Amino acid sequence: MAASRTAVIVLNWNGAGDTERCLESLLRLAADDFSIFVCDNASSDDSVARLRAWQQDHLPALNALRATGIEMRLIETGGNLGYAGGNNVGLRVALAEGFSSFWILNNDCEPEPDSLCWLRRRLAEDPAIGLCGSTLVYAHDRQRVQALGGGSFSWLKGRGAAIGGLSDARLTIDQTSVERRLSFVNGASMLVTRAFIEAVGLMSEDYFLYWEELDWAARSGGRFRLGYAPQSIVRHKVGASIGTSDFGWGSALSVYYLTRNRVRFCWRHSRWSLPFVYADIARQVARQCVTGNWPRARLLARAMAGFPFASATGGIA
Known part of the structure; x- marks a missing residue:
């Protein structure tokens, strides 16, 4: 049936x-x-x-x-x-x-x-x-x-x-x-x-x-x-569980996985995209440093490097 x-x-x-x-x-x-x-x-x-x-x-x-x-x-x-x-x-x-x-x-x-x-x-x-x-x-x-x-x-x-x-x-x-x-x-x-x-x-x-x-x-x-x-x-609703946002920055968890998996996907399916992807994420890290948002800068850098997710306080989640 x-x-x-x-x-x-x-x-x-x-x-x-x-x-x-x-x-x-x-x-x-x-x-x-x-x-x-x-x-x-x-x-x-x-x-x-x-x-x-x-x-x-x-x-x-x-x-x-x-x-x-x-x-x-x-x-x-x-x-x-x-x-x-x-x-x-x-x-x-x-x-x-x-x-x-x-x-x-x-x-x-x-x-x-x-x-x-x-x-x-x-x-x-x-x-x-x-x-x-x-x-x-x-x-x-x-x-x-x-x-x-x-x-x-x-x-x-x-x-x-x-x-x-x-x-x-x-x-x-x-x-x-x-x-x-x-x-x-x-x-x-x-x-x-x-x-x-x-x-x-x-x-x-x-x-x-x-x-x-x-x-x-x-x-x-x-x-x-x-x-x-x-x-x-x-x-x-968009992001009801983990804080995804279509309007600006989402939760730390969503930002981390969106960034890390962009790199992971391109490594597997679109390696010619990687120079642009790395440059784009690096620009985002630099902007966060300029504004003094060090937790978000560290989060993006860790995601780009593929390190495990870390909260703003440095703990691994």
Whole structure:
């Protein structure tokens, strides 16, 4: 029965409130042939207890859905495995159970009821697509786009940029134009096919946070197309778990991994970008030194060198 169904993978880490709202939105999906796998990445708060309580409170609704084949499972990953590692746990379970597609959805996202239907329709239109993205809009401003499907990557500068970022969500979108520009699908909402995973493998886990989706697309080596379903609307809080920001500097953790993994990705896939990348990060370090922001300067320098993450006080986290 799972052969034509979608597994929805939702990763939780100390974010039960956001995960609960995400699950509420999933229960309103128009589709009736999917299952939900919530993977908890060894949360240090009461997330697991809260999510089990949520599951118990929603048993009548879940039992009604189970009659159509829909179910929800909570999986404890056993450790903080990062974005790729935690999602891969759910993917392995769903792969073993024979699902044909896998919707990786951030726990701080709330999809519109028809969002999964539009994603799957785009896959049906073009079987060459291996990864398909949604229209991500900001949860605090639903008329403002975070990304149309994903982003483009400059192989010269070693830098990715969201397609359509900060544009008006009410404008007409040229799907073909967006797909031509896609270098990667945004991992906040990413539908991936079984064929893609079987050919390319699971996500690389050594990034821990960020750049995994760029790596996944690059590893496919052009064997699959990247798709975009404009009508699949997903509201995204952005950085609810770890402090990512699209508007200026984010948390120390997010800045560190964004910087370190930019270097790591380019070393693997775009070494000709490295001179520009190193120069760009060095300029950022210099600017922080000029303004006297020594903790951030040290953070960027450590990230560029690939040292373990260190907090502003110097402790390893």
